[in-house]
Amino acid sequence: MNRLANETSPYLMQHAHNPVDWYPWGEEALQRALQEDKPILVSIGYAACHWCHVMERESFEDIETARIMNEHFINIKIDREERPDLDHIYMDAVQAMTGSGGWPLNVFLTPGKHPFYGGTYFPPVKAYNRPSWKDVLLALSQAFKERREDIETQADNMTAHLMQSSRFGSNAVPELLIPHNELFSRMQCDTMYQNIMQQADKEWGGFGNAPKFPGTFIIQYLLRYHHSFKVQGALDQALLSLDKMLQGGIYDQLGGGFSRYSTDGQWLAPHFEKMLYDNALLVDVLSEACQLTGNRIYAQTIAETLNFVQRELTDAGGAFYAALDADSEGVEGKFYTWSKDGIDTVLGADAAIFCEFYDVTEEGNWEEQNILRILQPVAVFAGVKGLDEGELYRKLADCREKLMSVRDERVRPALDDKILLGWNALMIHACCKAYAALGGHQYKEMAINAANFCIDNMQHVDKQAFYHTFKAGKAKYPAFLDDYAYLIKAFIALQEVTGEFSWLEKAGNLTEYVLNNFSDETNLFFYYTEEGQQDVIVRKKEVYDGATPSGNAVMAANLRYLSIIYDKKEWADRALRMIFEQSQSVVRYPTSFGIWGGLMLQEVKGVKEIAVVGADYRVKMIEIGRRYIPFKVLLGAEKDKEGLPLLEHREQAGKTWIYVCEDYHCIKPVSDIEEIFNLI
Template sequence: MANRLAQATSPYLLQHADNPVDWWTWSEEAFVEARRRDVPVLLSVGYSSCHWCHVMAHESFEDQATADEMNAHFVSIKVDREERPDVDAVYMEAVQAATGQGGWPMTVFLTPDAEPFYFGTYFPPAPRHGMPSFRQVLEGVAQAWAERRDEVGEVAGKITRDLAGRELSVGGDEVPGEQELAQALLGLTREYDAQRGGFGGAPKFPPSMVLEFLLRHHARTGAEGALQMAADTCERMARGGIYDQLGGGFARYSVDRDWVVPHFEKMLYDNALLCRVYTHLWRTTGSELARRVALETADFMVRELRTPEGGFASALDADSDDGTGRHVEGAYYVWTPAQLREVLGDADAEPAARYFGVTEEGTFEEGASVLQLPQRDEVADAARIDGIRERLLAARDRRPAPGRDDKVVAAWNGLAIAALAETGACFGRPDLVEAAVAAGDLLVRVHLDDHARIARTSKDGQVGANAGVLEDYADVAEGFLALASVTGEGVWLDFAGLLVDHILARFLDAESGALYDTASDAERLIRRPQDPTDNAAPSGWTAAAGALLGYAAHTGSEPHRTAAERALGVVKALGPRVPRFIGWGLAVAEAVLDGPREVAVVGRGADDPATAELHRTALLGTAPGAVVAVGTEGSDEFPLLADRPLVDGAPAAYVCRNFTCDAPTTDPDRLRTALGGRA
């Protein structure tokens, strides 16, 4: 018999709909029930592509005896962290404060007033490695609730008060200057792994936002060390197992320092951010590897994550059927020499194994290898390798595929829109731009209500019930601003304006300049979440600063510019100390110091070759955070086009920054020089 989760739209919650656990969704009704029964709440938080979430579900939540224990002594609530990042953030902060670490699945025990008092992540079905079993935890918590209620209440009250007192200081209203950015670069240099690329040790996550900062810093200052760290890291990732050498796209992270063995789930946000990074690296260096990886990653997103409605699904699972009925992590992606011979025959199997680093010993489990590109030399027979890759990909397509989390998350689609629009424009791929426009149309049609308030998720074209958080407004605005620059359609600037106005009205503390992750009229939790540091994607705080800055550059709006600069005060404070964790804020600061530049291309229409060449030249510029408007003389599509005529009847580009404009130019080469772009 299905439980309450059968009515959910989240694929993660639906995975638990047949559990014998009497699950509730996060709702006031669940806490009312806990108060009625006088029992604690068991909050379990995870997400669809989380490997250990699946393990704990199979070991414990599908077990009748464990479910009976949960049902008898708790009201159990299941939360998809991707649908409710606010709930996840508040209680993850408590878990990390109490235990010094966090992760998913997250297991938190709450009072009926939602105050946390006991924490953990994964609990095994039997005691293991010093961890109690999940049944032991359930029994211990139930006993404490029954026999030591006052003590439990004191602990819960203290934790809640401590969390409520963690109001963040924004660090002043000043934008980071040259000194802070130089200190941030020095800090990154100290943590840089010169042998392997990336920062720190294992596990290694793709440092997408830091790479954007390094590329922008090089573009503005010419610092070769910044470019070298970015380029080398991108090459090591692209040659490693974290990158899918057959189908394109990146896995979540590498479990080792050498980028060899990934955690195999593929997330939309990682691939959107990295697609944009590799496009920007090509724009800077002309690297053929960067071009290939950018396009393959874009094609992966469109091919494997695009939904029938035109949006992009959240993730592909790490696990899949290995062909014998076992659900195994990485089964879809890894190869043995015998499997290569079966698909390719003896003649091609040996060069394929050498080229992709497949060995008898293996680099993963049970003698299997993750495909890599360990050699750096040019391939003598590229056509043969291309044929091998195609045959292996076709064979892999016949394997049981990983599950897909089909929900469309607004923020992550905003990141994908920006990446696909820019990648399509840079490489002359209108199909990618069209995919970005279609995703933007879906967000406007399904996620935005009549007041331009954005919903966090949709699935199958149906909007979800959860309100958007700051990152949704900011990342979607970022995507719409990219569409405005690439398509020349001013309606995208208008939609971005509606979203950034919500940021000013509902997420900003006007007195301090601080930003909150939830709106002023959102559901009240035990703490209003607020975090400026990057995690897997840009924080809502720094993403909002970037979107506000871009909109201000397009429109000349002083309130939006001021809000962006005040928000960067926290980057001035944190950038020199923890640059790895506020990379997007540092990238936005680079844009502020560069202007950002405002480029208006006034031409004779989209079909005019001279206009198109100036427009593409502007989009290829490396000036940090530059905004581009294109249209015909007299057009009111963009404020930047006002009072800017053709020059002697020819299309012209106007470049301005900090209230100063260069002379208009009709020469793409001069525009390229002004914006630091490629030929």
């Protein structure tokens, strides 16, 4: 047993019995590297990572391989979800060295923590045009001893490259003297749409080639662009992408919830791990699609996905777990796939229609097994078969329930039960969006319970700061920019669905904390790590969307929203400068900057400021939330609130009034919700 046995991360604990003398990242390992003047091997992965498990079985559990690693290196294991700051730095280094990245990420450092070589998966013997892991270890050990000066120079050059990549926006940024209506234009939004559509798969939905990721930020942009300018092609591509995912194997047709991505272009075969953040982001965009179209399949998918989250990813205290593994019994996808014989045995006479609907065959549609997927929507399939649609729907639901009962008896994929602040915030926001779109008080309760858990268990008792992760009663690691940005956004959403102003107060206080502790030297963009953190070789700034939204983009959105609530012009100016600084890159590469693109679109269309004041303000806020109004600030109170422009001098005895404003200029207040939408 090595030093990982005392960790709480499920990923690190998976490696606690390896013969490799693993350390967690920390002073003990880093000091030993300096004292013994040995290179450091940092191996980064996460609990639900299939190829991480493969490399562990092939190499890290092998006695001879472990002997080489222990003799020549200080070996450190990192859970990328616990330490995304380190993962970002060393992933950038490996991508710069090799042109690609992924997990497991294996990077070799000098004793001073500077990277000089790296890669992803290495096989135990030479294969796939990759050297064997043992050959890599021995070659690097020899090079470190015999060509030390070259390695140190290479490491210094790489560190300088990493520092340079975070220097954007570091020159003095002038005030924006251009009129607002000239900063952002309809033409820019049109160009973003055209560039997105060049990458759009117009047959199977999504963007780019396999492997295919959900692309929720791009879909959201297309929905909002259509809503703004009535461009039918944008709506068609957004809904095609959602529909094909919902029908594919990336969506769990029995249990609800989405896998991380599809390995093929038709959404059939996923990498079967289910991540909290993917499900949060998809619920977010499905909620908007549901508001816009009224499509009951979207509503059903939201309900099934949040039922899955509640059933399988929710802690007893109300917070949300990180992920479910792809593997069970050492086999990827075994928990989710079926043989036709197995389905026939369970369903009997109903098996034939079920198998035809869900593409189940004797030979299988994936590796001699079947992943359930829908080739035709229920209405189309029923029409072709001459069946009653309602009766078919009920029969399929009954079959799914029977198969789910059988599946529940299988060996389950491993659960990564750590609680991550930022991912919880994304799901809190998604639950708020689902409640706004569909109603269902359970979604609002999920959001409130998780938010209170994070405040009670992950916030420092003596200051505003939060921790990044929580498990086994212990909160660890200072929270990162993304954690705070998503949490502020979640608090904003909580006020909109509860009518409790205290959530906005929390959002405002956290925003002040981020401004004071994460701002770069010119007070424009934000660093990923908090000021004063000592164990990273560079403080990175990141602006593009990855699997989760850009923390800088979300902070720009937060500043813009809260500047209206609190009448803070300096926050609005900073948000606009951030968006303007990114605008050229966003227009050119919108699929990498979806959140920024939405912010530019918002500035073109303008923000509707909606204030509700009176005894029934909560009811009317809920009714407003049902409608698709993507660019809005929604605020409510029973009485006037001094110091908040939208809630000053609004109260009228015995009345509940709705005010629609822009730049605090309000049209005549109304009491009927329908009048609001005529005005907007």
